[in-house]
Amino acid sequence: MLRVGSWLYGKKPANASTQSLDSLSEVKDSATLILNDDVDGAENGLAKGTSTFHNLGKGVVAFVRATLGFEQEIMRQGASERLYEAETSAASEQHRAQHNSHAPNAFRSEIYAPGTEYALCQAIAQLMSAVVGVLNESLTESIKAFYRLRKAYIALDAIMKMEEKFMELRDPNRDLLNSSSDLSKAGPVRSDTISKSSEKGQLISTEEKDLAKSLSGMGINEPASDVSGTSTPNGSNIITHDPDSDIFQNEIDIFVHSGANFCFGILLLLISMVPPAFSKLLSIIGFRGDKQRGLRMLWQASKFHNLIGAMAALALLGYYNGFVRYCDIMPDPTPGEDDVEGYPQERLDALLAEMRSRFPNSRLWLAEESRMMGANKDLEGALELLSSDNKSPLKQVEALCTFEKSLNALFLHRYDVCCDAFIECVDLNSWSRSLYYYIAGACHVALYRQCIVSDPKQAEKHAAAAAEYIRKAPSHAGRKKFMARQLPFDVFVTRKIAKWEARAKDWNVPLVNAIGVDPIEEMIFFWNGHSRMTEAQLEESLARLAWCDSDANETWSREGAEEKAILDLIRAAVHRSLHNYEKAKQILKTKVLNHEKALFKGHLRDDWVLPAAHFEMAANLWMERPTYQALHGLSGKATTESGEKKPLNEKEQVRKCKEYLEHAARWESYELDARIGLKVTAAMEALNRWESTH
Incomplete structure (x- = not known):
């Protein structure tokens, strides 16, 4: 029971033998080496043991290698096999722990039920297996991945409920805040639901319909009893304590708490980020994300000086420096509140500095700094x-x-x-x-x-x-x-x-x-x-763009309206980044959005131009708001083409911004719709948050 993953945390479990502690220390030191670019050291150290946590450590190492490089061979032969072994081993250990929970020397957590640490091991393995499956080239493996996601979600949700109950008993006067992300609300997949979505303009491809039907056949969407009343809080009834808090009296609790926050956080965050067409599919089959809650859980996990904390830090740095900086329309930071959806510069600087200090030999963190x-x-x-x-x-x-x-x-x-x-x-x-x-x-x-x-x-x-x-x-x-x-x-x-x-x-x-x-x-x-x-x-x-339609380009006179619209779209995007919002909007209105859809449809045509232009218009409207201008030190930048300051009505700007975004979100399938759709999804969330506070 006490053979838990000390490789993931720093404290020693109560009543553990010296032999057990030596084994746990070995796993801890070995697994962490992967984040210091020492894969051989990690593999060699983990090969010395066969416990559940050794198996999970091997799976984590293979998973990191597979996902960093998107290498299919490693995914198939390495990560998948190792993670399956870890999952089955954890299931066996969980059963044993529950069966022996009343033994005199059995460890008992004040927060979690017996065997929870092994339930978490299963969830970690299932979650990583799901990621590998989705990245795999096989549609069958992708379908199985959603089934694993479902199982992991149920286990993680149950763990968070244990924490909720513990905090409620610890302080009964606290208010219980219900989460908005209830997996079980969606209900079963129905063919008429899909067809109705299509009638409303929420177009779903044939492949996505097939995927939804396959998932329905596997029972993935059926509400499970242990999540039917999900009330995992996103407010006061959660554990937000630091690792040295008196709540964490043993390393088992540290492992479970940090691991559950990391896994559930990353799951909620990823689901919230998918493009509109795919998010509709996920919603139909019962998955809903919660970006703010997911980010807070990842920040909580990152507090812990263990492998899980480091992986949470990697996820956070990747999200903020990759996704947030990739998107243009993000929520305004709320004064006086802990901003997780904007770009928390100071927190990120401190987090990166800590990781560089802990893993000085790794170029992985150097890449994050870059x-x-x-x-x-x-x-x-x-x-x-x-x-x-x-x-x-x-x-x-x-x-x-x-x-x-x-x-x-x-x-x-x-x-x-x-x-x-x-x-x-x-x-x-x-x-x-x-x-x-x-x-x-x-x-x-x-x-x-x-x-x-x-x-x-x-x-x-x-x-x-x-x-x-x-x-x-x-x-x-x-x-x-x-x-x-x-x-x-x-x-x-x-x-x-x-x-x-x-x-x-x-x-x-x-x-x-x-x-x-x-x-x-x-x-x-x-x-x-x-x-x-x-x-x-x-x-x-x-x-560089000016050369394209200059006299130096001898073939430009042969170009049609489609290619010229591409040039003007990109030119408008540059002007937006230069804060020339009125000029950017004028270019878009008169040289891009004035064209009919038909111009961009057909053999070899660039059909992504118009939906991208709708997003660009929305971005201009969002960025020239007085609030955005003030928050980013750009006051006075929003001007007319004549250079005069323009009076702005923020409510009207947000309304128009949403109109353009809704056009982009409802657009029929087009080339690069997944890539542009990521920005649209993030933008719609930002606008919904603005509307909820205004």
């Missing part, structure tokens, strides 16, 4: 941080660092560095090689345009390199799949190159001259690089 610097408009520093000759012995971490380096160089218009780094990614990571080759080729397109007049011979070399890399890309597309579907950027790259090849043939010009809008600037737009740029870097983007 992401934070980039998120705070220090792209030069972010690139320099990852440009040293030091390499991580863990291939997956090195691949992550190289990819971050590639993006930083992309945003900085360092074409040579960007090209070399993405080609290096090809050898380090097999996840999206078509995208890597595509961007490498696009870098040479940009270099070709720079020297076409000044150095024609060098320009020809860049033209040849551009054609070589670009034509390599399609052969690598479709090799990786997500839930049995092609990766969005693989679809984009293949279609885009086919469009260029067709134009080159029709116009009888080399491939490099058939490319319209600067593909680098287009890619910066998709990765929201403009939000990371300084004013000077944004002006450089405008200069």
